[in-house]
Amino acid sequence: MQQTRRTFLMTTGGWLTGLAAGCGSGGSGGSGGSSTTDLLTRIEPAKAELGMSFVGDSLNTRFDAASLLFPEIGKLVAAGTSATGEVLAKFAGTPAFEDDSRLIALCAVLDRTQDRSAVRALADFVERNLNGSLLYSLSTATYVLRRLTDQPMAGGLTFSEAVTMQANVAAARAWLAANPSIAQRHVSTPRAQARFDGQSAKTRYRLRIDTVPFDITFEVTRFGTLDVPAGTAQSKVSDTTSKGGTLVSSFDGFPIDPLNGAPSKYTNCAGFVLYKLFGIRGNYDTQSLHERLLDAGMVERGSVSAVRKGDYVAFFTEDGKIPHVGVVGSVAPLMILNKDNQGPVFLAAPDAAYFSQKESGFFSAFGRPTWTPHYFYFPTSLGYVDAIIDPDPALASNPAYLQDASGHVKGTIR
Structure with missing residues (x-):
């Protein structure tokens, strides 16, 4: 059943092109006018921050707000794995503080597609940014990573402290080793070894x-x-x-x-x-x-x-x-x-x-x-x-x- 669903999602990628063309993002898309890129540019950091700044500090509430504020999320989900590569490209490197709310919206895409080819890129993203400026999106990415790798879930979305995130990353890498048939969509950014200072201790x-x-x-x-x-x-x-x-x-x-x-x-x-x-x-x-x-x-x-x-x-x-x-x-x-x-x-x-x-x-x-x-x-x-x-x-x-x-x-x- 899982393989059937993934195949179906891949075949819907062409449908998104026609749909996105009517969304009116014009020439702002970049990447040769790709429909998914056009949709991604509409999830602007400024709009994401405006929409999520005052919905409260519950990660569940912010996650729900992302889907409410951005119809683009649903369209990217409909594109399935054909859009996942471009979504993951936004998780490369060390994002700026201003991208935090926007990345929550992109996490919502990965969570809904349940595309397990995203595991390695998400694991690298979390580990790379443990000591950075992000918090909301980092906890959200950790939540999605745990769901994709069948890790035990206690309740819904919550903040995770750095040591817990590192443990989740380690469990995800073990899951990858145990599932070698999972094709990876891996953003080509060097992995960073997480280092903890006094503030990040358990x-x-x-x-x-x-x-x-x-x-x-x-x-x-x-x-x-x-x-x-x-x-x-x-x-x-x-x-x-x-x-x-x-x-x-x-x-x-x-x-x-x-x-x-x-x-x-x-x-x-x-x-x-x-x-x-x-x-x-x-x-x-x-x-x-x-x-x-x-x-x-x-x-x-x-x-x-x-x-x-x-x-x-x-x-x-x-x-x-x-x-x-x-x-x-x-x-x-x-x-x-x-x-x-x-x-x-x-x-x-x-x-x-x-x-x-x-x-x-x-x-x-x-x-x-x-x-x-x-x-x-x-x-x-x-x-x-x-x-x-x-x-x-x-x-x-x-x-x-x-x-x-x-x-x-x-x-x-x-």
């Missing part, structure tokens, strides 16, 4: 109540580089403030995060919640964060009338997905403390235009769902929750060594 956080370990762990993801390009940072700040957000660099007398609230890739919204609640630094998936906190009994649903400073806030869409999370910053007036994926830290009212996007014709054209805040509190019976990572004084010089606001050691990376 980051496995185990929570405890006082000295008693609590049965929940988090593995967060860190960017190889933390700075957002100046032009992108300026745009994110401008958009955040225009939609009702007030930028903050400190809170209660302490720096809001290690970079004082400036646009950065240090944490996304879920990573910022982990940092504020437990001192855990990195990026995490919004949906996974909420489900894990709930399953572990660490949070209980509260009401807006009884909300307290420091409570956890999860924004739900109409179909039950969680694109964004935050922390209650103040109750009079009620304000939410947020970190937007690669943007700044800011305070905003729960009905701010930033969350509703009601004024945006771009999103209304695609039926963007409304976000509704739900409030959760930490049961007092849990006591003080602390974050540790199997403390080891020998690693105290590690730059990721955990300390609280007063400088007291709480744990370290192992």
Whole structure:
């Protein structure tokens, strides 16, 4: 059945040429006017970033948004393996930061075609960019790679930290060795051996109540580089403030995060919640964060009338997905403390235009769902929750060594 489907997809490649000709990309296609190239040029980095910047930090949500924003994805999928080679060519080398959202759209093509000839090129792409500027597309490419090589899948799309990605790449290469009949569409770019610095070491956080370990762990993801390009940072700040957000660099007398609230890739919204609640630094998936906190009994649903400073806030869409999370910053007036994926830290009212996007014709054209805040509190019976990572004084010089606001050691990376 699988071979039959692949053969069918290959035979549909000619049909795409006629279809794409009517899409009107004109002479911008390059590569001799190839229909697939024309479609790929329509997935522009600027449009991808605009469409995915404010759908939230859940990778599942961003992946869904890619297919919603770009009909080209469906057309490339219809072309099947005849389009895969050109799609994979976009994964060559070390892509720029601005390509991150666009690459998510191309990952959606490979995921839908399930073209296993893409395995080697995807494995090389992930390994080559582990210490680079990408994060969203790198985690998405890892997800697709795992699906193509029959690796165990726990839940949907989530952020993967560097060591986990490296393990996924190794498993994919073992899968290739065990399946020598799989034809490869391999982009001719030299492989890069991944190297890990202190920030990329294994980051496995185990929570405890006082000295008693609590049965929940988090593995967060860190960017190889933390700075957002100046032009992108300026745009994110401008958009955040225009939609009702007030930028903050400190809170209660302490720096809001290690970079004082400036646009950065240090944490996304879920990573910022982990940092504020437990001192855990990195990026995490919004949906996974909420489900894990709930399953572990660490949070209980509260009401807006009884909300307290420091409570956890999860924004739900109409179909039950969680694109964004935050922390209650103040109750009079009620304000939410947020970190937007690669943007700044800011305070905003729960009905701010930033969350509703009601004024945006771009999103209304695609039926963007409304976000509704739900409030959760930490049961007092849990006591003080602390974050540790199997403390080891020998690693105290590690730059990721955990300390609280007063400088007291709480744990370290192992």
